[in-house]
Amino acid sequence: MKTNIFSIITFLFLSMSISAQVDRTKMPASGPAPKINIGTPKKFTLKNGLQVLVVENHKLPRVSVTLDIDNQPMAHGNKSGVEGFVGGMLGTGSTNMSKEDFDSKVDYLGARISFGSESAFASSLSRYFPEVLELMADAAFNPVFAQEEFDKQMKQSEDGIKANQKSVAAIAGQVDRALTYGKEHPYGEFTTLETLKNITLQDVKNLYTKTFKPNNAYLVIIGDVNFKDVKKQVTSLFSAWKPGVITPQVLPEVKNPATTEINFINMPNAVQSEMAIISAVDLKMNDKDYYAVLLANQILGGGGTGRLYKNLREDKGYTYGAYSGVGANRYASRFKMSASVRNMVTDSAVVEAMKEINKIRYQKATQQELDIAKAKYLGNFVKAVERPSTVASYALSILQNNLPEDYYENYLKNINAVTLDDVQNAAIKYFRADKARIVITGKGIDVLKNLENTDYVINYFDKEGNPTVKPAMTLPIPAGMTAAQVVDKYFEAIGGKDKVMAVNTTMIVSNATIQGTPLVMTRKAAAPNKSSMVISVMGNAMQKIIFDGTKGYQEARGQKMEMKPEEVLEAKAVLAPFNDASYKMGKLDRIEPIDGKNYFVIVLGNTEVFYNVKTGLKAKEIKTVKTPDGKEIEVPTTFADYKEVNGIMFPHSVALKSGPMTLDFKVAEIKINEGVSDADFK
């Protein structure tokens, strides 16, 4: 008890050459390594099993105390959330003091006292500490569990859950735990409005009676206290606490999927996707490869020097931050990579993150990366030692994780011993990119289309982690909106109906290349439905399609073919020069988002026409045609780069896609009401 041994750990830094002059072109060398002192807390155990750790530190006039009841985690099933009520109702007064008096007293002392279902915490200025510790013990051992307080907290819990229904981050966190651990596991279950309904005040009392026991409990006191005094007070306040029988828990097995899959949760209000790549791991702090896992994770996703951050944030600008972490909990842990990424790049972010995880598994990291990762751990260790709470948490961790007494004294030595092979082996073993869940919580309509192009199967889940179906990929059409209005909006957008109606003929000359050969396409159109299209190479007409309003033909490489009756019928229906008026007869089918923009889609016969909701401009037409072998294929034409010609906006970039081939036409010349005669349609 009388010992206050300082274990001295020497910092292991590499080279130290001291330069006399300041030369700013050279990075300054490190000075001589400082010494790190980790104190050891003083300990004693009460007869009831409560273990007490005291870290005396008089630098600041304050004290904190933590009670940690270290029972095995316990699932509460259809009463999930009952544990929250135990924590919430402890500290609402005691059988000796009303809630109001208790609150006033704590506030008056400028102190904080809070409770969890199996924990308590208090802090205050040192001169008030004895009083605060007494208040905490009184509230912990003499709880009231009043019905009125229970009802109030029930109402708050319900509203709290409702309030979180739209928080993308909260839902993502809840569902990804449920998916990794399973909803039967204490780490995977969560509270819902339904489980709240099942909880009664008696349940709360029962749970408290069953689990709030000193058997597995630790009391940790840190700060400006005198050991002798505090031991005396703790003994007098905590000795009457009776031990109980704690039922051992059987935890369900945690399983990873057989192959990597995407788990998608639709949140229509998301402006970013919460993405996570998760695999459950079986890792303990006393595993041999524990240090290698820490360093592998540091290289992959530890802070601003991690590969994930460098790639996804610094290189691509997909996110404000991308990180990974790995747990070494006694009961169940997981490896988790996470980032909040913008909707449009969700798929790319998944691809890049997977690439980084696979890279650290299949390729050795560089020595420099490993050195930096080690230095980071040294730095964090030094920083942690500044806090008296570190001394306590290290000592507690040794006790709870069953670690050797000198665990933290050897910590830096063990970090330093990790090799590049160790890092890779740890990554292969624990960062299971091949058996992972890629959990994405986001706006389906914006992100799913691209996610479907990745290699992974997508399974859909609702906000409570239950399997569900793929969300609708279209937006509802505003009431009263019709195809005719969409087309009118388009005419308005390109210059107004009057101007459009005044156009009788158009001639548009465009250029493209096909396999390096330049093409010129000349299209002429005259009201009401005459059209001609000539494609020529080096001045020679290669292909013609001509329609004079009643009959027409196609000519390719000198072969002329008259239009069949059904083709004539179809050609007649196409209004010239602007066919859009005919789409008024179509059906306004949906609003479809594509790459962050929304489009009205009109369906007419075998054609779908896309008009930008915001600008009104036409963006695309997709015609579905039958190939000679009876297959249906889509032939899209896209319109972009609208520019004004004689007061009317024409697309100056038109792309035609047919199978694997795309023809990008750039408009060279447009003539309105000139240069077109009936002879052109002969």
Next chain:
Amino acid sequence: MFSLASALLLAFSTNAQQVEFEEYKLDNGMHVILHQDNSAPLVTVGVMYNVGSVDEEDGKTGMAHFYEHLLFTGTKNIERGKWSEIQSARGGSGNANTNWDRTYYYGTYPSNELKLGLWMESERLLHPILDQKAIDTQNEVVKEEKRQRMDNAPYGKIQYGMIYKHIFDNHNYGRPLIGFIEDLDNAKLEEFKAFYDKWYMPNNAVLVVAGDFQKKETKSLIKDYFGTIPARIAPKAVKTIEPERTTEKRVTEYDSNIQLPAIVLAYKTPSMRDRDAKVLDVISTVLSDGKSSRLQKKLVETKKKALAVFSFGRPLVDYSVYTIGAIPLGETTLDDLINEMDEEILKLQTELISDEDLQKVRNKFENNFVSSNSSVEGIASSLVSNYMLMGDTQKINTGLEVINSITKEEIRAVAKKYLAKNKRVVIDYLPASQKK
């Protein structure tokens, strides 16, 4: 050996209420603050620049915060993209933050890396990399930061001051801290450079070094690394006068990330340097800090009309903002909550608080003060903020005295003066689903 001895020595000194420091000016006008504490082998090097979003010109908003990102790109002697790597490789870590009034960059290192820390910060000031490539990358990152922190966060607009536009019609505090995205998209490289030239110079900055170091050696290093950076003509910050509001204004804000609405009462209050600002801090403690605070006790505990209540002051140099708000529980209407809050405000304006309440406030502030000085990183930031924003470094130690000298009468007078109904903006903060 030294650090061990001093740790023991410190253990017996109980004078923790005073933060010791030394301050002086370099020849180029840079202000330096040193705080020596050899109890842990750790040192923080920070530089605060007297520039914040308030200093941005119309149409060029967002630059101050953008710089917080840009100045991690690299420098003439620190290769692009290597900043964090160099810092980490020596066990250091750092960050930066921006607010309306200032920008602060800092790093914390094992104490044998002090020289590295000084070198890096001096490099950042002297010749950072400013080019289109750096701007393009950070532009995307800043947009994501906005989405993550503001657009995707429940009640984000309250937390990040996006509601200040309703309070300030003239003053730049009404603009979003992060700027308007379209301004950032339009900003040209030359404009970014001009911003740097105008604000980033030793005579518009304060250097702080806190932790485990020796003064003589450190002063000489500071002279070598920072003293050699030439001074330029210091910028003049323009102070805009925001007229007093004379009638209550009621506005609506929508948030797509919430299901439960909130009601917010927002007031323009005096500069953080003003004694009255401290009085308002006291008022906010009385109203909503702790379960026995007035709003908490009445609305959350007793009447059960609110899920949560909050009140806080945002201390700023020209004016501050004081916000009181609540999230209703169950069927409670927002107007009902306003009435309840008004009742408590009226009480403060007409009745004196009790001796017990006053002592409670003092205990709370003392506790907070002690906690805020628990790390060298925290002390460094506090010292430099007191110098630049409060106008006097010593205020780190006198802040508590001010609180302890505030009288009950003063509290009543200040509540009357600033929390008048006709001076406030009432914000109905609603779920976007209620948008008509």
